[in-house]
Amino acid sequence: MTINKNLNGSELTLGLEGRLDTTTAPELETVIQNELSDVKELVFDFKNLEYISSAGLRVLLSAQKIMNKNGNMKIINVNDMITEIFEVTGFIDILTVE
Amino acid sequence: MFVFSLHKLINIIAIAGGISVCALCLMQITATTQLTKKVRNYFHVFFVSIILYISTHLAREILEGIPGSAVRKVLYSVTFIELIFAAMMALTISALLLFVSKIERSKTVRLLFFLNIVFLCHLLVLSVCQIFGVIYFFDDKNIYHRGQLYLLSNLCPLIMIIFDIVILGLKQKNLKKKVKTAFWVYLLAPAAALFVQSFSKDIQYIIFATIVASVYMFSVIVSNENEEFQKQKIASSRIDAELSMASSIQSDMLPSIFPAFPERKEFEIYASMTPAKEVGGDFYDFFLVDDDHLCMIMADVSGKGVPAALFMMASKIILANNAMMGKSPAKILEDTNKSVCSNNREKMFVTVWIGILEISTGKLTASNAGHLYPAIKDTDFGFDLFRDKHGLVIGGFAGAKYSEYELTLKPGDSIFVYTDGITEATNSNNQLFKTDRMIKALNQQPNAAPETTIKDVRSAVDLFVAGAEQFDDITMLCMKYKGKGQ
The missing domain is CATH 1.20.1070.10 (Rhodopsin 7-helix transmembrane proteins)
Structure with missing residues (x-):
């Protein structure tokens, strides 16, 4: 998986490519834990994300909890398969998906 | 010279x-x-x-x-x-x-x-x-x-x-x-x-x-x-020994003697779990809350290996304790979620499907915390996915609310619950097994006993992945309702 970071003022866009699973989730977790202190708007771009596993959902949950305190978080360009995963797991209710 | x-x-x-x-x-x-x-x-x-x-x-x-x-x-x-x-x-x-x-x-x-x-x-x-x-x-x-x-x-x-x-x-x-x-x-x-x-x-x-x-x-x-x-x-042989012990402790936690309730003629139940590593994060559980109520649980913890296994043990015990108090499925999930969220710095979560069957009537009350859709067999139509209403995973947010639904099983109906180890089993061409293939496997012998149903699905998965490595725990539970006098 590759993470494309794009910081624009206080808005951070993270473009994810590939698979977000047990092996790659720690990479994203490091970014979330270390680079969100000054971020007010966090955007995940899932345009090139093929798959997300429960380990990946866990990181999204962490990010959402941090951003609930600091500002806003949204996820854009989510494909059908990942939308279904969000629906099944109930994440659709706590995440902002556009 | x-x-x-x-x-x-x-x-x-x-x-x-x-x-x-x-x-x-x-x-x-x-x-x-x-x-x-x-x-x-x-x-x-x-x-x-x-x-x-x-x-x-x-x-x-x-x-x-x-x-x-x-x-x-x-x-x-x-x-x-x-x-x-x-x-x-x-x-x-x-x-x-x-x-x-x-x-x-x-x-x-x-x-x-x-x-x-x-x-x-x-x-x-x-x-x-x-x-x-x-x-x-x-x-x-x-x-x-x-x-x-x-x-x-x-x-x-x-x-x-x-x-x-x-x-x-x-x-x-x-x-x-x-x-x-x-x-x-x-x-x-x-x-x-x-x-x-x-x-x-x-x-x-x-x-x-x-x-x-x-x-x-x-x-x-x-x-x-x-x-x-x-x-x-x-050091590594010590870790191996500990893991293999942990693995048997974990599998001993799951009811695994079948037939589980030989004296109960109103239903038949079978379940299995195969972890991808020595220990896993999936679990199933079933037990009688009282003489007339059978509780069934299918759950999947985020991640794999030892962290998932530890979290699984805690969630399983909390769920069973809440269920044994005679609460309704939605209430069990709500209270379990509260307990889990109170000490969860690692932001682990678990998806849970829980169903309580009233044995005398066939009334099934169930609630779903972010778990996959159950498959239900109607005697007339065979197995199909039942798109139930979903709540958030357990461990997500402390205040999460869960709703429950009821359905009535007729004698001969079955319910099958599973984890994503089945639907996301992957073959060497990177194709997923998916629910369609699962439903097809379930309907090979729709009237079979639960044990046969589970073995059918398992062999369909094995045939599909054809030797590719197992990435996720594979867990299934199947209950066939026979009703009174069957």
Whole structure:
């Protein structure tokens, strides 16, 4: 998986490519834990994300909890398969998906 | 005619002995499997360099003083090679020292680059000087003499020795005492020999000293590597033993004696869990809350391995405790979620499907916290996915609310719950098994007993993945309702 970071003022866009699973989730977790202190708007771009596993959902949950305190978080360009995963797991209710 | 004096004979015998000792060391490197790849490579190059170094030296010993222009050419060549490999030895020892003193990778790369540059300069200087004969030359009788710039040939080994001394001094803490001593012996032995040699010029003490010190250093490093290897082996076998115990503790936590309720004729239940690693994060559970209520749980913890297994054990107990109090499924999930969220710094979560069957009537009350859709078999239509309403996973947010739904099972109806180890089982073409194939497998023998149904799905998955590695835990539970009088 590759993470494309794009910081624009206080808005951070993270473009994810590939698979977000047990092996790659720690990479994203490091970014979330270390680079969100000054971020007010966090955007995940899932345009090139093929798959997300429960380990990946866990990181999204962490990010959402941090951003609930600091500002806003949204996820854009989510494909059908990942939308279904969000629906099944109930994440659709706590995440902002556009 | 060869003319041998006693000291020449001693030198020749000693060098020949040295070559065999180095060859033996080379054989031992190949035979010892416990060596790190890098150490093995460095010692290979090192001993080959020593052999070339001392054999060219031997050739020079034998040929020196024999007149003739052909001999002279050979003498120049072997001396040139001797000087190259003397530096090569120093280079490999410095590289080896960098490796065993555990310097950070990026620094090691830079320092190795520096060493290689020094070595290349050495080659360049040697080649230029070879043409002009300023480092050494052979006179008319083919006797060896040092040239004006003789010291240049020692510059590269000298830089590397100083480099080694600096590294040994700076990285003392990273090296074991005996490894450190072995390096010091290697570095100081030739100096000591040089001192002795200044009294008796004819015997090549330096070469003896180098060979003895090299073999000593080799044996120390090999025994050190062996020790580390054994330590790691012990540590990893301890972890293996603990994991296999953890694995049986975990599987013992799940009800696994079938038939589970031989005295109950109103229903039949079967379940199985196959973790992808020794321990897993999936679990199922079923138990009678009272005489008329059967509780069934299917759950999947985020992640895999030991962390998932620990979280699984806690969630399973909390769920069962809440269920045994006679609460409704939605209330069980709500209370479990509260308990889990209160101490969850690692942000772990678990998806749970929970259903409580009223055995006398067939009424099933269920609630779903982010788990996959159950498959329900209606006697008339076979198995199909039941798209129930979903709440958030357990462990997500403390205040999450869960709703429950009811449906009535007729005698002959079944319910099948599972984890994503089934739907996301992947074959070598990266295709997923998906729910369609699962439903198809379920409907091979829709009226079969739960055990057969689960085995059918399992063999369909196995056939589909065809030997590709299992990535996720595979867990299934199937309950067939028979009703009264069946």
